[in-house]
Every structure is written in C-alpha cells, then in structure tokens.
Amino acid sequence: MEYYKHDVIVIGAGPVGSYTAFLLARKGINVGLFEKNETIGENVNCSGIISKECYDRFSLPERSVIRPVKKIKAYSPSGNYIQYNSEYPLAYIVDRSSFDKEINKRANNSGVTTYLGSKVKYIGNTQKSFCIRVVSKNSEEEFNSRVGIIATGFEFNNLFLNRTKFKDFLFGVQTEVDFENNDNVEVFLGKNIAPGSFSWVIPSVKGYAKIGMLVKSRPVDCLKNFLNSHLISPRVKSWDGVMKCSPVPIKPIQKTYYERTLIVGEAAGQVKATTGGGIYFGLICAEIAAQTVINSFKNNNFTEEYLKVYENKWKKILSTELKAGLILRNIFSKLSDRQIDKLLDLAKRDGIMPIIKNSGFDWHKEIIYYMINHLMPKNIFKS
Incomplete structure (x- = not known):
C-alpha cells in the first residue's frame, strides 16, 4: 500500500502556490507546500502592481499595499503621451515580499505544512502517486502524495520530465532607484527604449521607484540604456546598480494536466502577453485547480482524463483574453x-x-x- 505523507503536494510558495494550498487545506485536505528559498517572498522580480478587481475578488492583504494607482501615463517614442486618470484606484502597488508572506500565512493558519529551503530536484507521477525528490540543507528526501500541483513559475520547465517547454517568453528586468517624487505609473514605448515591448516607472515607497522593462534579448543592456537616457536620467537621484532579471512566459504551455498532476500560474503560462502580469489570472486558475482536486478526492479519481476538466475550465475563462494579448x-x-x-x-x-x-x-x-x-x-x- 502506498504511503502518503500529504494528500497533496504543492511546489512553489508564491501567491498562486500558497493560495492553492490554502483553498485545499481549508477543506480538510492535508497539504505540503515546498519552497526553494529560505524565506517567503525572497528574490521576487515583480513590478508589484495588482488590480483593485483582483484585490477585491480574492480579499488580498491590505497591509501589503504601498499606494493606490489612479494615473497611468504612456509616452510615445517622440515624447508625446496619453494619460488615463481615475477618480478611484485602478490598482494597488504592493510590497511583494510582504504580500507573499501574508498569503502564505493564510495557508499555514489553515493547516498547510510549508517546507522552506526545500528545492525540488525531480518531479514524477505514476498511476499510484505523485512523487518529488527534495534537497534541503542537510538531506535529500522523497515525498509521495495523491496529487501534485506545480506552481513554481518558469523554472518548472526543467523539472517535469521534459514534457513541456516554453517557446515564447520575454525577459523581465527591473531595478529600484532613488527617484524624484512621482505619483504616476509611467510607460515608455519605442525601439530604442524596449525593442518590441515597453518599459515602466512605478512609484514605490516614498522617494523610490521601480524601473524596468520586458524585452526579448539583452535585458540588462536595455535597462542600463533606459536609465541613462534623457527620458528619466534627470529624475534618478541615485542607483546601487542591482538588477533583477527573470524569464516571463507570454503563451500558455500546451498541456496543464497529467496523471495526478496539475500545473498552475506562471508555470502554466497563464500570464498576460501584453504586460507579463500573472497574479490575477494565476489566482483564478488556482481556484479552478483547487476545486478540481477537491472533486477528485470526493470521487477518488486522480486520472489524467478526470483532471482534464481543470484545463477546460480555465481556458473557457482566459483563452480568448490570452490569445488577444499575444x-x-x-x-x-x-x-x-x-x-x-x-x-x-x-x-x-x-x-x-x-x-x-x-x-x-x-x-x-x-x-x-x-x-x-x-x-x-x-x-x-x-x-
């Protein structure tokens, strides 16, 4: 008889992974959540903008909000701009480290066991179990469960038996600078700024701004050129030179369900091709994944055919939106x-x-x- 330490294993304790684990645990399912970093919210590369609609729908943590977004200004290559002003918040700029921690806290308070500093080196599945091999500081250990949910982000591409590969992705590169006070979210377009894409200036904590871009190649060089350009260099007071750079998928993977396995969030490519944003769509898919797994336990059915309903449902909601963006x-x-x-x-x-x-x-x-x-x-x- 197969031994399961957890009913469900979730890999990746970002917002999507932690939220999926929370939804399962509050229904009485035993969940193990595995995170490679020693601290939740560590080394996150994200602009930190989350829509008000998303915040309201999922009752997201208000204490993580830095400021609301009411104005967005988009500049053309010639310097002309179009501005959108709203009387009410369109979105919120959040402290992503705090945000991730708060959602993980909800999961833990609902009974989830979070394993920090636990890097998953192998993922496998059979008709009997979902299996992972985990390396931590002092040991290497295998864990089995009835179902596995992969919410690792882009990196899962190298883990899951080479079944799925991202072919369409960009690089998101960002830094935080001491910046002239500014309340607007600013977007800059142009071949000499962010070829084929756009760059942004997002006000952060008082006196600072996140400056970044999505590009196909040479992300570090492109961001340095933008920081030194006449467009923003007069407003940059100081910069420590530290950048964060990571790949961002802009197209869903071919298949997001397998035997005893679901793939959710950025790992599934459930990301807006227009902006590279993935939190809202990832949380929508987390709800669908959690309900699919809850139903699979009720029916004692974890087959690929049964879990296919997850993909059918999320595509019905998001597919045309994602295709339009692409x-x-x-x-x-x-x-x-x-x-x-x-x-x-x-x-x-x-x-x-x-x-x-x-x-x-x-x-x-x-x-x-x-x-x-x-x-x-x-x-x-x-x-």
Whole structure:
C-alpha cells in the first residue's frame, strides 16, 4: 500500500502556490507546500502592481499595499503621451515580499505544512502517486502524495520530465532607484527604449521607484540604456546598480494536466502577453485547480482524463483574453517608432478612453480588438 505523507503536494510558495494550498487545506485536505528559498517572498522580480478587481475578488492583504494607482501615463517614442486618470484606484502597488508572506500565512493558519529551503530536484507521477525528490540543507528526501500541483513559475520547465517547454517568453528586468517624487505609473514605448515591448516607472515607497522593462534579448543592456537616457536620467537621484532579471512566459504551455498532476500560474503560462502580469489570472486558475482536486478526492479519481476538466475550465475563462494579448504583442513588436507615435496619437483622439474604463485593468481583449479594428487600419502601417 502506498504511503502518503500529504494528500497533496504543492511546489512553489508564491501567491498562486500558497493560495492553492490554502483553498485545499481549508477543506480538510492535508497539504505540503515546498519552497526553494529560505524565506517567503525572497528574490521576487515583480513590478508589484495588482488590480483593485483582483484585490477585491480574492480579499488580498491590505497591509501589503504601498499606494493606490489612479494615473497611468504612456509616452510615445517622440515624447508625446496619453494619460488615463481615475477618480478611484485602478490598482494597488504592493510590497511583494510582504504580500507573499501574508498569503502564505493564510495557508499555514489553515493547516498547510510549508517546507522552506526545500528545492525540488525531480518531479514524477505514476498511476499510484505523485512523487518529488527534495534537497534541503542537510538531506535529500522523497515525498509521495495523491496529487501534485506545480506552481513554481518558469523554472518548472526543467523539472517535469521534459514534457513541456516554453517557446515564447520575454525577459523581465527591473531595478529600484532613488527617484524624484512621482505619483504616476509611467510607460515608455519605442525601439530604442524596449525593442518590441515597453518599459515602466512605478512609484514605490516614498522617494523610490521601480524601473524596468520586458524585452526579448539583452535585458540588462536595455535597462542600463533606459536609465541613462534623457527620458528619466534627470529624475534618478541615485542607483546601487542591482538588477533583477527573470524569464516571463507570454503563451500558455500546451498541456496543464497529467496523471495526478496539475500545473498552475506562471508555470502554466497563464500570464498576460501584453504586460507579463500573472497574479490575477494565476489566482483564478488556482481556484479552478483547487476545486478540481477537491472533486477528485470526493470521487477518488486522480486520472489524467478526470483532471482534464481543470484545463477546460480555465481556458473557457482566459483563452480568448490570452490569445488577444499575444496577437497584439506580435503586431506591436513589428511597429516602427513612427507607427507607434501614430497609434498613440490616434488613441488619444479616437475615443479609446471609455473602452479602457469599461474593460477594467486586467481584461484587455476589448481594447485590443478596438485597436486592431479601428485604430491600426487608419494609416498606421504607412511609415
């Protein structure tokens, strides 16, 4: 008879992994949560922007909020800009270390066992169990469970039996600088700034800002060039030179379920191709994954065929949104600076603001289709 130390093993104690573990544990399921770092929220590379809609839907920790976002300003390569102002918060800028810790605390308070400093070196599954091999400071140990949930982020690509590989990804690179006081979230577009993508300036704790970008290649060089550019260098008071850089998937993996196994969040590529943001969509998928596993225990059925419902459900909610984002990214990456200037100028004059307001901070499909069908045909491609 197979011995299971935990009913479910969750790999990765970021927000998505901890939240999935929390949902399972509060239903009485014995969950082991494995995190490679010694401290929750360590070495996180994230802008820290989470929408108000996401915060409200999942009752996320208010004590982690640094400030609300009410203004967003997007600059074209020529220096023109389009600005969106809201009377109410669109999103919140959070302390990601604190945020991750708070969600993990909820999981632990619900009965989850969190293993810190426990790096998973191997993941396997059979008809009888989900198995991992874990290396910690002083030992190497194997754990079996009835079900496994992979929420590691991008790195799982090298763990799960080489079954799934990311082919579409960008590099997210970011630093924090002593910065001239600024309440706006700023976005900068242009081939000489972030080729095929965009860069950002996000106010953090008082007197500091996170400055970063998503790019296909040379992330460190691109960010250094941006920091030294006339666009922001006059406002940078000091910088310690420390950068964080990590790959960000922009397309879902081919399959997110296997025998006794589900893949959730960034590990599954459930990330917005437009911004690289993954927390909201990851938490939506965490809910679906948790409910799928809860039902599998009720029916004592952990087969691949049974767990397929997880993928069917999350794709029904997110698939068209993710595809629309990828279409826009593919188009945008081919635009010249002059075409980007034209696009922002048209957006400024062509009534896109009400559509932005009605679409919400996270749901970009309607904005994307409006741009493709109404703005881009208007001489954008005549450079």
